[in-house]
Amino acid sequence: MRHTSLFAVLTVLLASPLFAQQSAPSRPGQTDNAALLEKIRELEDRLISLEGQVRILKSQQAPPEAGAQEATAAPQGQPPVAPTTSPTSAAATAVTQQQAIALGGAGGSAAKALNPDISAIGDFISVAGHNSVQPSPSLEMHESELGFQAIIDPYARGDFFLSFGEEGVNLEEGYITFTALPAGFVARVGKMRSAFGKVNTLHNHVLPWVDRPLVTNSLVGGEDGIDDAGVSIQRILPAPKWLFLEATGQLFRGDSGSAQSPLFKASAQSDLSAVAHLRSYKDITESTNLDIGLSYARGHNDLGTNFLTQLYGMDATLRWKPLRRSIYHSFIGRSEFIWSQRRQFPFEQRAFGFYTSGDYQLGRRWFVGGRYDHSDRPETASLTDNGASAVLTYWPSEFSQVRGQYRFTRYAGNLDAHELLMQVMFSLGAHGAHPF
Amino acid sequence: MKNHTFVRYRVIVTLGLLMAGFLPSRAEAKKLNVVTSTTDMAALTREVGGDKVNVEALARGYQDPHFVEAKPSFLLKLRQADLLISVGLQLEIGWLPPLITQSGNPKIQVGAPGYLDASQFAEILEIPQGQVTRAMGDVHPLGNPHYWLDPDNGRRIARGIANNLAEMDPSDGAYFQQRFEDFDKRLTAAEQKWDEEMKPYRGRKLVTYHRSFPNFAKHFGLDVIGYVEPRPGIPPTPTHTLELIQLMKRENCRVVLVEPYFDLKTPQSIGRETGSQVVVYLPSVGGEKGVDNYFQLFDYDIGLLIKAFNATK
Numbered sequence: 001m002r003h004t005s006l007f008a009v010l011t012v013l014l015a016s017p018l019f020a021q022q023s024a025p026s027r028p029g030q031t032d033n034a035a036l037l038e039k040i041r042e043l044e045d046r047l048i049s050l051e052g053q054v055r056i057l058k059s060q061q062a063p064p065e066a067g068a069q070e071a072t073a074a075p076q077g078q079p080p081v082a083p084t085t086s087p088t089s090a091a092a093t094a095v096t097q098q099q100a101i102a103l104g105g106a107g108g109s110a111a112k113a114l115n116p117d118i119s120a121i122g123d124f125i126s127v128a129g130h131n132s133v134q135p136s137p138s139l140e141m142h143e144s145e146l147g148f149q150a151i152i153d154p155y156a157r158g159d160f161f162l163s164f165g166e167e168g169v170n171l172e173e174g175y176i177t178f179t180a181l182p183a184g185f186v187a188r189v190g191k192m193r194s195a196f197g198k199v200n201t202l203h204n205h206v207l208p209w210v211d212r213p214l215v216t217n218s219l220v221g222g223e224d225g226i227d228d229a230g231v232s233i234q235r236i237l238p239a240p241k242w243l244f245l246e247a248t249g250q251l252f253r254g255d256s257g258s259a260q261s262p263l264f265k266a267s268a269q270s271d272l273s274a275v276a277h278l279r280s281y282k283d284i285t286e287s288t289n290l291d292i293g294l295s296y297a298r299g300h301n302d303l304g305t306n307f308l309t310q311l312y313g314m315d316a317t318l319r320w321k322p323l324r325r326s327i328y329h330s331f332i333g334r335s336e337f338i339w340s341q342r343r344q345f346p347f348e349q350r351a352f353g354f355y356t357s358g359d360y361q362l363g364r365r366w367f368v369g370g371r372y373d374h375s376d377r378p379e380t381a382s383l384t385d386n387g388a389s390a391v392l393t394y395w396p397s398e399f400s401q402v403r404g405q406y407r408f409t410r411y412a413g414n415l416d417a418h419e420l421l422m423q424v425m426f427s428l429g430a431h432g433a434h435p436f
Numbered sequence: 437m438k439n440h441t442f443v444r445y446r447v448i449v450t451l452g453l454l455m456a457g458f459l460p461s462r463a464e465a466k467k468l469n470v471v472t473s474t475t476d477m478a479a480l481t482r483e484v485g486g487d488k489v490n491v492e493a494l495a496r497g498y499q500d501p502h503f504v505e506a507k508p509s510f511l512l513k514l515r516q517a518d519l520l521i522s523v524g525l526q527l528e529i530g531w532l533p534p535l536i537t538q539s540g541n542p543k544i545q546v547g548a549p550g551y552l553d554a555s556q557f558a559e560i561l562e563i564p565q566g567q568v569t570r571a572m573g574d575v576h577p578l579g580n581p582h583y584w585l586d587p588d589n590g591r592r593i594a595r596g597i598a599n600n601l602a603e604m605d606p607s608d609g610a611y612f613q614q615r616f617e618d619f620d621k622r623l624t625a626a627e628q629k630w631d632e633e634m635k636p637y638r639g640r641k642l643v644t645y646h647r648s649f650p651n652f653a654k655h656f657g658l659d660v661i662g663y664v665e666p667r668p669g670i671p672p673t674p675t676h677t678l679e680l681i682q683l684m685k686r687e688n689c690r691v692v693l694v695e696p697y698f699d700l701k702t703p704q705s706i707g708r709e710t711g712s713q714v715v716v717y718l719p720s721v722g723g724e725k726g727v728d729n730y731f732q733l734f735d736y737d738i739g740l741l742i743k744a745f746n747a748t749k
């Protein structure tokens with residue numbers, strides 16, 4: 001309906017200049033011409049403003065029902081300019097019909113505009129080399145991730161990420177974010193990657209490596225990490241002007257990790273897990289910044305309700321990106337340190353692990369990086385694994401990526417593994433936000 | 437065990453209360469806080485807002501507006517904002533949406549009164565017809581978002597912003613209206629001067645790096661015959677560069693415009709091959725020292741263009 005009235009207005013506007021031109025030659029004169037030009041200009045402005053409103057409507061409002069657009073010559077909307085006179089009304093109708101057809105064509109895409117932004121990301125990995133401790137498949141469509149994202153209303157947005165392995169499907173994340181709460185709170189409800197450290201929050205396709213660090217795999221629940229159903233609340237804290245401080249508190253059902261690396265398990269309904277994160281951030285210069293976080297997580301482990309696992313984490317990220325050449329050069333250095341305290345028979349196990357990585361962007365399409373890994377095993381902290389990786393990444397465009405990673409791992413007991421990981425990633429559909 | 441659960445809840449509730457306790461002091465300043473995504477929108481807001489508004493831009497004028505990083509420090513500005521003005525048409529799609537979500541500011545959420553997409557006021561060119569695919573590169577599917585380099589669009593945007601400010605702060609409505617009329621007058625005078633200066637060069641051909649110049653070219657009657665990028669967002673390839681050089685020779689086009697955030701290597705080799713002037717023009721206010729408002733932006737670019745056209749006859 002709203003479209004209809006807009007078309008009516010458009011009609012009038014489109015017709016008016018014609019009318020004006022017709023009457024123009026009858027009374028020539030400098031001032032009249034100037035006035036006429038002024039008038040045309042004003043009409044042009046109005047037309048552009050209406051086009052703008054149509055664009056906004058198309059992107060935000062419900063599309064009119066099919067057929068509503070055909071009801072052309074019913075000017076029930078109030079045209080803001082002078083009414084059309086009879087000589088031009090025929091022309092006006094003609095223009096309207098044309099207009100209706102053109103915009104009707106766009107009506108289809110208006111319906112599309114209401115669909116959520118849909119994206120699909122493919123992640124193919126091949127591994128060569130030898131690893132007797134944790135062998136990987138030679139060729140694997142490791143993950144296909146489908147994303148559905150949309151603004152729900154002015155008060156909330158929704159995000160879904162379904163991750164398909166070669167066999168099963170997993171709801172990686174699916175949550176609503178309440179963006180219009182009082183007092184600056186932002187809340188999330190659903191299933192989500194928890195705010196423990198940095199790597200745990202990141203999807204596979206935005207990692208700077210093919211794999212995840214050893215410490216994540218050993219102490220923080222493996223590839224899925226702490227990813228659970230629950231609620232999250234976040235707020236920016238008051239701080240001096242130069243400092244960004246943000247606190248996040250999360251409460252989950254208490255199931256996280258995978259079969260190979262179990263972390264939390266809810267044996268009873270009350271076995272909830274909780275995560276807290278404090279993030280501080282500072283711009284050092286316009287191109288350099290420092291991001292430091294503290295994390296804490298607690299939950300019940302697979303031994304039962306009486307067995308707690310607690311994690312303490314610290315993360316630090318240094319970023320450099322010169323603004324005038326931001327698409328060509330950048331550097332990110334990052335470390336996460338994680339301490340695990342796991343209750344079990346006969347004693348509590350205290351394990352520690354960390355990684356340190358650096359990634360440098362050589363040019364618009366090339367990145368080179370390295371990572372050092374170290375981690376104790378959570379159930380037997382006396383067993384320690386170490387590793388090192390070198391990574392080279394090539395971006396044909398913003399929407400595809402080819403990556404090679406050489407990975408050396410020295411597992412506890414001096415078992416060495418040398419592997420070459422190759423990854424091809426590609427993304428379809430909506431343009432996602434760039435990770436930061 | 438029950439005790440545990442209880443303690444846990446208490447900790448969380450206390451944490452929540454603590455966070456709530458840190459509410460900012462309600463010293464409701466009379467001035468509206470306006471945050472804009474780019475410097476150009478900030479410049480236009482300053483023109484009509486005068487000293488009744490605080491205006492801050494997130495991106496810098498010499499930065500690629502497609503690839504701004506979503507820095508948390510921006511959140512500190514956004515959470516205080518009464519009004520967020522974006523360029524729209526997906527220019528900021530890679531960085532603004534997550535910032536809006538995380539800002540914790542209900543006023544500036546998309547669809548709320550404090551969110552203003554300035555593209556609705558402007559004449560938009562290059563709206564793709566038919567199917568849009570990524571084979572076209574990182575194309576802007578809603579039309580070209582680099583629309584502010586046409587003084588007529590500048591006027592329209594300024595009017596839109598003035599109306600919006602008046603809606604948000606009706607007591608200063610007359611002030612904003614008056615500021616707009618004054619801006620309109622100065623812009624019309626400047627426009628006459630610019631049109632006059634550019635008149636001898638109407639129809640001249642040029643090449644730009646990215647498709648960020650169509651509105652300027654349309655307004656001043658210039659002819660953009662090609663782009664250094666083979667497709668939007670795709671870096672130059674040897675084949676395309678060769679084709680572009682041939683096209684420029686054939687069309688006798690001898691000016692290459694480059695945005696300040698692109699590498700000059702390819703444009704300069706094109707310049708050498710074709711005897712062209714390679715000019716780093718400014719798409720945005722704040723791209724260089726001394727280019728601090730909307731008028732200076734046109735003065736600067738027109739000065740560069742005239743010099744380049746004269747040098748290549």
Ligand SMILES: [Zn+2]
Pocket residue numbers: 502576581582646647648668
């Ligand atoms: Zn662009």
